[in-house]
Amino acid sequence: MRAKTKAIILSATLWLAVPFHAAAVPDELADRCAYLSQVDADKLLVALTRYAGKVMGKYPEHWVAADYANLAANAMSCHGLPADVQNKVNGEFWALKLADAQKTNAAINARSTAIAAAYGKYWTKDEEFPACVTFLRWKRDDVWYTNNSDDLFGTAFYDMTPEMLGLYKRVAEECLPVMKSILERWRSPQGEADGIVKSILSSIDMDALAAQEAKLKVPESLQVEYGGRRIPISYLRPTTQKVVHKIISLESADRIMPTNALIQISKWAEQVEMDDKDGPDLLYAQRIKSIVADHMFRSADMLRKPKAGPNSGG
Secondary structure: OHHHHHHHHHHHHHHOOOOOOOOOOOOOHHHHHHHHHOOOHHHHHHHHHHOOOOEOOEOHHHOOHHHHHHHHHHHHHOOOOOOOOOOOOOHHHHHHHHHHHHHHHHHHHHHHHHHHHHHHHHOOOOOOOOOHHHHOOOOEOOOOOOEOHHHHHOOOHHHOOHHHHHHHHHHHHHHHHHHHHHHHHOOOOOOHHHHHHHHHHHHHHHHHHHHHHHHOOOOHHHOOEEOOEEOOHHHOOHHHHHHHHHHHHHHHHOOOOOHHHHHHHHHHHHHHHHHOOOOHHHHHHHHHHHHHHHHHHHHHHHHHOOOOOOOOOO
């Protein structure tokens, strides 16, 4: 039953949910023709060739010969209909526009569908395999390293399994030539795709390391948050990471840092405060600075305590 329902949905989406029109699901030929009469074939051509989003429920990159043929056949079956409307379906015009779109998109679609076919066996979600154009909508805050992966893919990189992160990493790399071709279609610099892929791969690597931090016992004193979530140590610069791990080791063992180390870390924290106006490193430096102050107080307190011995009076 589930497979049959899915098949019905797939056949219906071929001519449903175009971005420039919304309509109820047509079950009969009359409803279908009424729907197609409301769709501008010229705008359909633009939507398909601009790769701006899903067209009739499917990314233009993933349209194959059968999709174009089926839609053209639907349009031809509605030629001259509906009888009671002024803008009747011109099946021949639709067929011409679809043929133009298919020819224009052939090279890009061949590459994109090949990527989907190669990696589709690893795809576990119900929705359509990611189109390469999706990666072009990537956004990342390069201060806090937050990104819109949740909006683009339904799950944030931060919450993905290592297997899914690996899949997205490979697909992003494979999609680079397709992304460049689409940018050319948009009359945008193709080099933008290189920066986007580099940013995506960097975020995937950082979030893969962040996932491993679940095994690390981070003391409460170092639970630094931003936007309601703990800032992963993997988001920090290498020097900050080194200092954080040292503090974790000492805090977990309930040991007081040597005076020289306290002074060095304190100077480092002050330098970060001078250099950074915002960001994860600054928040960790501020937190570590307070921890260092506590260690200095404890160290001084221990020096003030009398030592047990023959002349201590004890």
